[in-house]
Amino acid sequence: MLMACRTFEKQIADESQRSKSLNDLIFQTRSQINTLERIIPTVEPKIITKEVKKVEQDPMLINESARLRTALEEERNSTSNLLKEFTNLQLRFTQVDVMKQKVEIKEIVKEIFQVDPETERELVRLRRELQDSTKQREQLEVDINKVMVDLNALRSQPPKVEIKEVNQEVVKLEKSPETLREIERMKQQLERQNSSYNSSYELLLRMRKERDEWKVEKSKVETKLVTKEVIRYENDPLLEKEADRLRRELRDEGQQRRATEEKVFDLQNTYILLERQKPQEKVVVQEVTRLQKDPRQAMEHEKLSRSLDEEVKTRRKLELEVQQLRALVEEKERILNQQDDRSKKIQVEMELRQIKTRITEINSAPPPIEENIIMEEVLKVERDPHLEKVSSSLRGELEKERNDILRLEREFRNIQIKVEVLTREKSMEKTVYKEVIRVEKDRLVEGERTRIRDQLNQERNTRRDAEDELQRLSDRLNRLENTRSSISREEAMLIQTRDALRRDKEAVEKDLKMLDMEKQHMSISYQQHSKLMSERSLVSREKSIKMETEMMRLEQDILQEKDKLRQRELTLRELLEKLKNEEKQNEMHMYESNLSTKISIFDPDTGKNMSPYEAYKRGLIDYSQYIILQEQECDWEEITTRSSGEQMLLDKKSGKQYSIDEALRQNRVTPEQVRRFREGKLHIAEFALLVAGETKPKPIAPLLSSTTHLQNFSYQSGTVSSSQQEDNFPIAGIYDPSTDTTMSVRSAVTRKLIDPITGQKLLEMQAATGGIIDISTRDRYSVHKAAERSLIDNAQLQRLLNAQKAFTGVEDPVTKNQLSVGEAVQKGWMPRDNGMRYMEAQYLTGGLVDPKQAGRIDLQDAVTRKMIDGSMARELQEDVNYAKDLIDPVTKEKINYKEAMDRCHTDEHTGLLLLPASSNSQSYATYRPVNKLSNTLYSSLNY
Numbered sequence: 046m047l048m049a050c051r052t053f054e055k056q057i058a059d060e061s062q063r064s065k066s067l068n069d070l071i072f073q074t075r076s077q078i079n080t081l082e083r084i085i086p087t088v089e090p091k092i093i094t095k096e097v098k099k100v101e102q103d104p105m106l107i108n109e110s111a112r113l114r115t116a117l118e119e120e121r122n123s124t125s126n127l128l129k130e131f132t133n134l135q136l137r138f139t140q141v142d143v144m145k146q147k148v149e150i151k152e153i154v155k156e157i158f159q160v161d162p163e164t165e166r167e168l169v170r171l172r173r174e175l176q177d178s179t180k181q182r183e184q185l186e187v188d189i190n191k192v193m194v195d196l197n198a199l200r201s202q203p204p205k206v207e208i209k210e211v212n213q214e215v216v217k218l219e220k221s222p223e224t225l226r227e228i229e230r231m232k233q234q235l236e237r238q239n240s241s242y243n244s245s246y247e248l249l250l251r252m253r254k255e256r257d258e259w260k261v262e263k264s265k266v267e268t269k270l271v272t273k274e275v276i277r278y279e280n281d282p283l284l285e286k287e288a289d290r291l292r293r294e295l296r297d298e299g300q301q302r303r304a305t306e307e308k309v310f311d312l313q314n315t316y317i318l319l320e321r322q323k324p325q326e327k328v329v330v331q332e333v334t335r336l337q338k339d340p341r342q343a344m345e346h347e348k349l350s351r352s353l354d355e356e357v358k359t360r361r362k363l364e365l366e367v368q369q370l371r372a373l374v375e376e377k378e379r380i381l382n383q384q385d386d387r388s389k390k391i392q393v394e395m396e397l398r399q400i401k402t403r404i405t406e407i408n409s410a411p412p413p414i415e416e417n418i419i420m421e422e423v424l425k426v427e428r429d430p431h432l433e434k435v436s437s438s439l440r441g442e443l444e445k446e447r448n449d450i451l452r453l454e455r456e457f458r459n460i461q462i463k464v465e466v467l468t469r470e471k472s473m474e475k476t477v478y479k480e481v482i483r484v485e486k487d488r489l490v491e492g493e494r495t496r497i498r499d500q501l502n503q504e505r506n507t508r509r510d511a512e513d514e515l516q517r518l519s520d521r522l523n524r525l526e527n528t529r530s531s532i533s534r535e536e537a538m539l540i541q542t543r544d545a546l547r548r549d550k551e552a553v554e555k556d557l558k559m560l561d562m563e564k565q566h567m568s569i570s571y572q573q574h575s576k577l578m579s580e581r582s583l584v585s586r587e588k589s590i591k592m593e594t595e596m597m598r599l600e601q602d603i604l605q606e607k608d609k610l611r612q613r614e615l616t617l618r619e620l621l622e623k624l625k626n627e628e629k630q631n632e633m634h635m636y637e638s639n640l641s642t643k644i645s646i647f648d649p650d651t652g653k654n655m656s657p658y659e660a661y662k663r664g665l666i667d668y669s670q671y672i673i674l675q676e677q678e679c680d681w682e683e684i685t686t687r688s689s690g691e692q693m694l695l696d697k698k699s700g701k702q703y704s705i706d707e708a709l710r711q712n713r714v715t716p717e718q719v720r721r722f723r724e725g726k727l728h729i730a731e732f733a734l735l736v737a738g739e740t741k742p743k744p745i746a747p748l749l750s751s752t753t754h755l756q757n758f759s760y761q762s763g764t765v766s767s768s769q770q771e772d773n774f775p776i777a778g779i780y781d782p783s784t785d786t787t788m789s790v791r792s793a794v795t796r797k798l799i800d801p802i803t804g805q806k807l808l809e810m811q812a813a814t815g816g817i818i819d820i821s822t823r824d825r826y827s828v829h830k831a832a833e834r835s836l837i838d839n840a841q842l843q844r845l846l847n848a849q850k851a852f853t854g855v856e857d858p859v860t861k862n863q864l865s866v867g868e869a870v871q872k873g874w875m876p877r878d879n880g881m882r883y884m885e886a887q888y889l890t891g892g893l894v895d896p897k898q899a900g901r902i903d904l905q906d907a908v909t910r911k912m913i914d915g916s917m918a919r920e921l922q923e924d925v926n927y928a929k930d931l932i933d934p935v936t937k938e939k940i941n942y943k944e945a946m947d948r949c950h951t952d953e954h955t956g957l958l959l960l961p962a963s964s965n966s967q968s969y970a971t972y973r974p975v976n977k978l979s980n981t982l983y984s985s986l987n988y
Contacts, residue, residue, distance in 0.1 A: 064573075071574035074567075117514065124507045127500055134497045141493060167315050185245045192252045199259045222797060227436050228287050234443060235294055238450070291439060298446045305453045312460040319464065357513055361520055368524055376535060380542075391553075663954055694733050708736040773890040775810045776942075777818040779934075780950045780959035787952060787959055789820055791837055798962040799934045806882075806931055807960070808837060809848035810942060813866075813883035814890050816852075817845075823955045850875075851883035854896030863896045867913035881920065882928060882942075884913070888921045889943055934962035 646660040657674040660666050666674075692705035708714045714735045721727040779793035780786075788796075794804040811817050816825030817836050828845045831837045837845060854863030855874055864872065866887075870880035887893050892901030893912060902910070904918045913921075920926040927941035933948065940948075949958040 067570045068574050068577060071567075071570050072578075075571075075574065075578075120507060120510065124504065127504055127507075131497070131500055131504070134493065134500065137493060138497065141489070164315055164319060167311070182245060185249060188249055189252060192249065192256060196252065196256045196259060199256060222795070224284060224436065227440075228284070228291075231291060231439065231443060234447070235291070238298070238447065288435070288439075295439070295442055295446065298450075302446060302449050302453065305450070305457070309453050309456050309460065312457065312464065316460050316463050353509075357516075361517065364521075365524060368528065372528060372531065379539065694736050703733070703736045705736055774818065774957055775814050775886055775890050776807050776945060776949055776960050777811070777955075777957035778820040778959050779962050780952075781964050782950075782961055783963050787820060789836060791835075793962060796964065798964055799960070800932055803931050803934075805841060805844065806942075808841060808845055809882070810886040812845045812848040813851040813886050814894075816849075818957065820952075820955065820957055820959075823957065847879070848883060851880070851887070852894050852896070865893070865895050865912045867893070867907065867917055868911075870917075871914065878928070881917070882930075884917070884921060885927055885942055889946060934960065 646655050646657060646665060655663075657666065657670075661670075694703045694705065705714070705719065709716065709719070714732070718727060718732065718735060722732045778787055778789050779798055781788070781798065788798075790799075790804045790807050793799050794801050808817065811825075812828055816827055817831035818825055819834070819836060826834060826836065828837070828842060828849050831845075832839055832842055850869075851866045854865065855869035856862070857864050857869075857872070857874065864874065866875065866880045866883050869875040870877050884893060887901070888904070892903050893907045895902055895907075895910070895912065902912070904913070904921060907913050908915060908918050924941070924943055927943055929939040929941045931940050931942065931945050932938070933940050933945070945960060946958060949960050951957070952959055
């Protein structure tokens with residue numbers, strides 16, 4: 046009994062443990078069910094589509110077979126009709142062969158030709174034209190002599206010097222390089238035609254040009270250009286004038302062509318008349334016809350027959366393939382119909398598995414990731430279709446006119462030669478008797494023979510078609526037999542698969558029964574668990590009510606404590622105010638006046654002010670003047686302490702302090718001067734120089750202009766900030782050594798000195814290091830302001846804004862914080878390639894940029910601040926890792942940004958880096974730009 050009781054107790058303990066484990070499982074499944082109930086509305090429903098396919102006979106094939114049968118019957122009828130016609134034609138042919146051939150004899154014709162008087166008139170007219178051309182040539186020679194006399198007189202004259210003040214308004218016109226190239230090509234064609242047409246007139250123009258050049262060289266005019274840049278986007282009047290001129294020249298060329306065509310037509314008429322007047326020879330010709338087989342036709346016939354056989358074979362192969370594919374489709378449909386029952390069971394199992402896997406996925410799923418969608422606007426630049434049509438039409442008309450002129454010139458030469466030959470043979474008259482005997486065959490007989498041959502060929506073709514049809518039918522029978530044997534084999538295979546599917550079905554039914562049993566057990570355990578949960582929920586509700594009451598009591602206590610704290614804060618504030626008032630009474634009262642003296646130098650060429658250092662770098666002043674000006678620049682501040690009575694003057698620039706009381710004791714200043722300074726009658730600069738013991742500086746040159754600003758403000762106000770330290774600039778523009786001109790990146794791309802990809806990369810590096818650079822003023826602008834100032838193209842705006850984020854910071858879409866480039870690359874908010882390129886430019890121009898603070902940061906500080914990691918720092922330090930995505934405009938080789946900076950030319954005036962690029966444009970030797978503004982004007986003239 047004891048053993049039985051103990052075993053019973055063990056069984057009860059085991060059952061209790063099992064019930065606990067089952068309750069835990071039920072609790073887990075319940076939680077999973079709740080999560081699934083929350084997730085199910087958000088999950089997209091699955092749509093199951095079933096396709097029901099019916100196997101029927103193809104109506105197209107049935108219609109095609111009926112059509113082929115009717116066509117076969119029609120062909121048989123046509124062959125019988127053709128046989129009848131063939132027999133009739135054979136009879137007709139025998140009758141025609143019996144007939145005799147007819148011989149026609151023509152009479153002898155004697156003709157006498159006389160010379161037409163129009164030819165003599167034409168010759169007289171040609172002589173007159175030749176005389177007119179000689180007169181024109183003599184007149185041109187006289188004009189040339191006159192121009193030579195004027196030219197010699199101008200060469201002997203002394204040069205005249207005139208001074209003119211010209212106010213010129215510069216209008217920038219954007220020209221399309223393609224239209225310019227097209228116009229240049231058309232100009233060259235027209236110049237070639239004009240040079241071949243009138244060489245003497247070109248000689249006269251050349252002499253006039255030489256005369257004008259001597260005038261320009263002898264009269265040296267000094268012009269002062271007051272340029273006012275006004276950017277207007279308008280149609281180029283030069284292009285419109287050029288197009289009008291080309292149209293006029295085309296009309297003139299067309300008129301000349303018509304005139305030459307009329308001349309050629311007249312000459313052709315004269316040639317025909319002379320041909321008629323020429324004596325003819327009569328030749329007796331006897332035609333002998335020989336019937337031979339044409340070997341080419343035989344070869345073509347054989348080729349056609351071979352190709353037809355090949356086509357028939359390929360068609361048979363294709364039909365076989367079609368039948369095989371149809372059989373495969375039918376098999377697949379049968380298999381699908383048989384697998385419908387099994388698929389239902391498999392679908393139930395799959396749904397269970399999917400639910401379990403979905404639960405595990407939901408438990409192990411990471412938090413949702415927010416997507417950052419960047420919309421990029423792509424502007425597609427297309428050509429003007431109107432300009433393309435006009436240019437293509439002008440091109441076509443030019444080609445037509447040129448071809449017509451060449452053709453007419455050839456015809457003109459040939460006709461002239463023929464006219465000369467006819468004029469030589471004109472005087473000789475000859476009577477030649479010519480007998481022509483023609484033997485002609487009967488046309489009816491020939492027509493019958495050709496028709497009979499065609500009928501024979503048709504009969505042969507029909508016979509071959511019938512043979513092909515028989516062959517096709519036999520092949521079809523063979524295919525049907527093969528398909529029958531394959532179908533029998535497939536039936537055996539299908540029976541085997543059916544048995545296997547039955548076995549699978551039985552196994553699935555057993556599994557379903559097991560699942561039903563498990564489902565019942567789960568429902569029972571779920572009911573027990575729900576009872577336990579209801580009991581637990583009651584207990585938890587009681588606990589929650591107790592907790593709420595305790596929370597209310599604690600909140601009341603907290604509010605009381607807060608009221609006490611507020612009262613204490615008020616008392617503390619009152620005490621602090623009293624202390625401040627007492628400190629203010631004992632505190633020293635200070636006041637200060639501030640003077641900032643900044644010296645600027647006026648540049649007469651550009652009309653702008655600059656610092657002494659910039660003037661010294663540009664060579665406008667020497668070193669001694671620069672030192673004196675630096676000494677004159679100061680930032681004076683007066684501080685008076687009433688408690689101690691000490692009065693001080695502070696030079697913020699040098700950091701030196703000068704005591705006013707000590708200056709009074711040393712007699713550097715007098716009490717009268719101090720009184721005048723207090724009343725404001727004596728300037729602080731003069732008073733500071735007296736206190737410091739220095740004399741007044743001498744004024745240097747009329748170039749200098751100093752600006753003094755006096756400000757009185759309280760002790761807490763800020764002073765005048767010093768000039769910012771200059772940063773290293775990236776590649777700012779392009780330098781053309783052939784013309785000694787500088788230009789922006791955009792103008793270099795439009796002139797095709799550099800490729801567009803290299804220009805885009807250079808502008809991105811400028812935006813990533815602080816802004817787009819204006820090479821004329823050395824100022825940097827944001828991308829939007831640069832677009833307003835036409836420094837960049839609007840199509841490049843989006844890419845440059847992405848590059849500008851490397852300097853201003855990339856916004857984290859999660860935390861809304863400004864990140865540096867390295868941090869954005871590490872977090873995946875910016876592509877690594879773009880980020881490394883931007884950091885290379887920043888590293889090469891002085892250091893990385895942190896958007897949270899001003900200035901540049903070296904690599905070690907950036908690594909310590911976790912702006913970049915160690916691998917990024919190593920890549921930036923090694924030049925080999927830099928991407929070679931730029932093309933050198935001179936050597937056409939791929940280089941990286943550091944190599945491009947090493948190859949750059951430093952501008953003497955601005956100190957900017959300019960990438961050298963050679964151009965093929967002509968340069969003006971008589972004019973060399975002096976300053977930056979005239980430099981840009983000179984580059985536009987070259988363009």
